[in-house]
Amino acid sequence: MGSGTSTQHHFAFQNAEKAFKAAALIQRWYRRYTARLEMRRHCTWRIFQSIEYAGQQDQVKLHDFFSYLVDHFTPSSNHERDFLDRMFTEDRFPQDSEMEKFGDYESIEVPDNYTGPRLSFPLLPDHATALVEAFRLKQQLHARYVLNLLHETRKHLIQLPNINRVSTCYSEEITVCGDLHGQLDDLIFIFHKNGLPSPERAYVFNGDFVDRGKDSVEILMVLFAFMLVYPKEFHLNRGNHEDHLVNLRYGFTKEVMHKYKTHGKKILKILKDVFCWLPLATLVDEKVLILHGGVSDMTDLELLAKLDRHKIVSTMRHKTRKENGKQVKKEEANQKSSAGRPTPWFLPQSRSLPASPLRLGSLQAHRAGRSSSIPCGAPRDAKELARQVRRSVDLELDRCRQQAGFPVSWGKEEASPCTPEADSGAEEPLEPTQEEWRQVLTIFSASNYYEVGSNRGAYVKLGPALTPYIVQYQANKVTHMLTMRQRISRVEESALRALREKLFAHSSDLLGEFKKHDADKTGLITFSDWAEAVESVLHLGLPWRMLRPQLVNSPTDNTLEYKSWLEDLAKEQLNRENIQSSLLETLYRNRSNLETIFRIIDSDHSGFISLDEFRHTWKLFSSHMNINIRDDCICDLARSIDFNKDGHIDINEFLEAFRLVEQSCSEGNASDCPQTTNTNDNGCSKPGTH
Amino acid sequence: MADDKEREGPDITVAEFHKKIKDAFEVFDHEANNTVDVEEEEPTGYIRFEKFLPVMTEVLLERRYRPIPEDILLRAFEVLDPSKRGFLLKEELIKYMTEEGEPFSQEEMEEMLSAAIDPESNSVHYKDYIAMMVIDES
Numbered sequence: 001m002g003s004g005t006s007t008q009h010h011f012a013f014q015n016a017e018k019a020f021k022a023a024a025l026i027q028r029w030y031r032r033y034t035a036r037l038e039m040r041r042h043c044t045w046r047i048f049q050s051i052e053y054a055g056q057q058d059q060v061k062l063h064d065f066f067s068y069l070v071d072h073f074t075p076s077s078n079h080e081r082d083f084l085d086r087m088f089t090e091d092r093f094p095q096d097s098e099m100e101k102f103g104d105y106e107s108i109e110v111p112d113n114y115t116g117p118r119l120s121f122p123l124l125p126d127h128a129t130a131l132v133e134a135f136r137l138k139q140q141l142h143a144r145y146v147l148n149l150l151h152e153t154r155k156h157l158i159q160l161p162n163i164n165r166v167s168t169c170y171s172e173e174i175t176v177c178g179d180l181h182g183q184l185d186d187l188i189f190i191f192h193k194n195g196l197p198s199p200e201r202a203y204v205f206n207g208d209f210v211d212r213g214k215d216s217v218e219i220l221m222v223l224f225a226f227m228l229v230y231p232k233e234f235h236l237n238r239g240n241h242e243d244h245l246v247n248l249r250y251g252f253t254k255e256v257m258h259k260y261k262t263h264g265k266k267i268l269k270i271l272k273d274v275f276c277w278l279p280l281a282t283l284v285d286e287k288v289l290i291l292h293g294g295v296s297d298m299t300d301l302e303l304l305a306k307l308d309r310h311k312i313v314s315t316m317r318h319k320t321r322k323e324n325g326k327q328v329k330k331e332e333a334n335q336k337s338s339a340g341r342p343t344p345w346f347l348p349q350s351r352s353l354p355a356s357p358l359r360l361g362s363l364q365a366h367r368a369g370r371s372s373s374i375p376c377g378a379p380r381d382a383k384e385l386a387r388q389v390r391r392s393v394d395l396e397l398d399r400c401r402q403q404a405g406f407p408v409s410w411g412k413e414e415a416s417p418c419t420p421e422a423d424s425g426a427e428e429p430l431e432p433t434q435e436e437w438r439q440v441l442t443i444f445s446a447s448n449y450y451e452v453g454s455n456r457g458a459y460v461k462l463g464p465a466l467t468p469y470i471v472q473y474q475a476n477k478v479t480h481m482l483t484m485r486q487r488i489s490r491v492e493e494s495a496l497r498a499l500r501e502k503l504f505a506h507s508s509d510l511l512g513e514f515k516k517h518d519a520d521k522t523g524l525i526t527f528s529d530w531a532e533a534v535e536s537v538l539h540l541g542l543p544w545r546m547l548r549p550q551l552v553n554s555p556t557d558n559t560l561e562y563k564s565w566l567e568d569l570a571k572e573q574l575n576r577e578n579i580q581s582s583l584l585e586t587l588y589r590n591r592s593n594l595e596t597i598f599r600i601i602d603s604d605h606s607g608f609i610s611l612d613e614f615r616h617t618w619k620l621f622s623s624h625m626n627i628n629i630r631d632d633c634i635c636d637l638a639r640s641i642d643f644n645k646d647g648h649i650d651i652n653e654f655l656e657a658f659r660l661v662e663q664s665c666s667e668g669n670a671s672d673c674p675q676t677t678n679t680n681d682n683g684c685s686k687p688g689t690h
Numbered sequence: 691m692a693d694d695k696e697r698e699g700p701d702i703t704v705a706e707f708h709k710k711i712k713d714a715f716e717v718f719d720h721e722a723n724n725t726v727d728v729e730e731e732e733p734t735g736y737i738r739f740e741k742f743l744p745v746m747t748e749v750l751l752e753r754r755y756r757p758i759p760e761d762i763l764l765r766a767f768e769v770l771d772p773s774k775r776g777f778l779l780k781e782e783l784i785k786y787m788t789e790e791g792e793p794f795s796q797e798e799m800e801e802m803l804s805a806a807i808d809p810e811s812n813s814v815h816y817k818d819y820i821a822m823m824v825i826d827e828s
Binding site: 018019020021022024026028029030034042046528541543544545 | 766
């Protein structure tokens with residue numbers, strides 16, 4: 001215990017203390033970093049959700065536009081009359097004899113050198129399995145077999161009721177899958193991980209099989225094949241994307257025409273009918289309801305069971321010009337939204353919560369996951385997931401069953417019934433408890449939906465006593481190789497790109513708002529003002545203060561020069577200087593709807609419309625939307641888009657002209673490309689290559 | 691940034707903070723019911739905005755959890771590397787992070803290693819690592 005030793009001890013102690021402190025500092029720094037990363041992840045998710053939601057609201061505008069054309073618009077010339085008739089010729093219900101013609105596959109010859117899968121009917125389980133394998137090997141099914149399969153599918157579907165009642169006494173378990181949106185990899189993954197369908201393994205696919213992804217055709221083939229092979233165990237519900245008009249907008253029509261150049265039209269025609277015959281819901285053991293689009297306090301199973309589902313051709317248009325007077329069936333099918341407007345029951349719009357007076361603002365309701373066609377955020381650990389899980393509809397179902405006169409039964413997991421009717425003691429309206437929140441489950445099965453690495457998909461298995469067991473996955477090898485940081489960066493870039501485009505599309509309105517915050521005309525506003533202004537124009541409900549550093553590059557600490565910021569935004573988006581920028585903005589804002597209308601006009605799916613048609617479309621649409629555009633501007637625009645001056649506009653030309661095709665394939669691998677409505681085939685399109 | 695705000699007066703600061711806190715809170719509020727999930731001792735497993743706001747405002751006003759400057763971070767790593775090699779071995783990093791300070795969970799450790807470790811030398815060259823992370827932040 002000499003002085004030397006105590007000094008040693010002293011140093012040792014100091015060193016240990018320093019090490020401890022150093023480690024603590026590093027940990028603190030690292031945790032802060034991961035917290036910010038997590039924040040970015042959530043923000044990115046929010047961006048995608050908001051934009052997707054805004055896109056849906058956009059679709060409602062289209063719906064309104066068609067209603068307007070039907071109800072109020074009087075064509076002022078023969079020309080306009082003809083034009084309108086062309087827009088609405090799709091509405092005739094095909095006669096059975098016509099259906100026979102479209103389903104005619106026997107005359108189609110399969111060439112000898114065809115090496116793809118072959119089908120013969122009646123279909124056997126081996127055929128269905130072989131089909132999955134063939135698609136996994138990237139083979140394509142010949143049009144003859146496609147039509148044959150669709151023909152048989154239609155015959156089968158016609159016999160089914162609107163609500164498929166399923167019992168689990170034969171199969172031991174039933175697996176429910178949500179939206180696939182053309183992502184075949186996810187379907188193959190599910191079959192691989194969970195097992196192929198069989199009499200012991202029942203499946204329910206809850207709609208939205210097509211659109212957005214690149215293999216919608218193949219998914220349909222597989223699903224229909226298994227449905228024919230195992231009719232008692234394999235069930236499909238119709239989703240809002242099983243709709244030929246929606247398909248025009250979101251890519252399925254394009255996919256079919258690209259893969260089947262000769263017979264694509266026939267396939268689309270019979271598909272349109274097949275979609276109308278898909279059942280609307282599946283009911284398992286009278287206890288669990290599976291329904292695309294979720295439920296609300298207006299869901300009425302009795303009504304659902306009775307309506308003529310075949311008459312609901314599309315949710316985007318629910319009237320025809322000719323049948324203006326007699327649309328009784330369709331009106332019955334529509335439910336009133338809280339705004340009092342009739343809305344098709346399976347459009348994923350905001351609704352009030354079940355058994356509750358709580359009315360969320362529509363974007364909030366959207367976030368709360370009322371619709372099963374919007375991906376729910378994929379948390380990384382099971383505990384967090386458990387909190388986000390809401391189980392399928394028992395509470396609401398019981399209300400419906402009470403109405404319909406069925407006996408009410410309660411499983412052990414359920415909270416005590418507390419609907420206002422059942423509980424005679426209750427006087428105040430009830431807020432849904434945490435338990436009740438757990439009664440509804442939103443399932444989404446398309447992983448990497450927005451972008452590689454954006455989210456996982458999930459499916460739920462209902463075992464004995466129908467207890468749910470959730471499985472999550474991400475079907476892309478690339479994801480696993482990236483670190484969390486890289487994954488988030490990629491998705492974030494994608495989200496920010498989309499957001500910048502949206503900002504650009506509202507440049508004029510933004511300028512107006514900014515000016516309001518700049519009374520002294522300094523040309524500067526604070527970041528706080530910026531955030532407020534942006535939200536008041538875009539209404540996306542995003543955390544703008546969080547996002548600001550990534551959207552605004554400002555040398556000063558707290559203010560920005562808004563005019564130059566807007567100019568920078570424009571430079572990013574524009575590649576055609578000769579087009580007036582405010583017109584461009586307007587087009588950007590409405591491009592999804594415009595594209596859809598174009599594709600409707602282009603009834604033979606040639607990819608072209610005439611200059612005249614373009615002008616008429618734009619004129620009609622802009623007058624309806626109260627957009628102030630002069631005629632000569634439209635003419636100029638049309639002419640400038642017509643690259644080869646032949647009096648026709650290639651639809652893709654139009655989109656490319658305003659840089660609306662995403663250039664997301666620069667990173668190489670085509671299979672990694674996010675699929676949007678604008679990608680041409682599987683990759684990018686360049687002007688002049690058509 | 692906060693300095694400017696403080697000169698304007700404490701009320702404005704608090705109001706700004708409130709807006710920021712609300713923004714951040716809502717990002718994690720998935721069910722839009724003013725509630726976020728936490729893994730704290732809270733028996734319910736979630737925390738409500740009304741409770742969160744005053745606590746967070748305090749934190750921001752007192753300027754806790756400020757970002758750590760690069761040079762201080764570098765010195766911290768150098769304390770753990772007394773022989774000044776310029777790197778830490780994987781085992782050393784693991785030992786320090788999981789046994790000292792406020793220990794990492796296994797998940798945290800794995801996540802840090804995935805980005806920090808150079809697979810060829812099985813070590814972390816901390817100067818480069820810090821530089822990489824800092825770029826990411828901005």
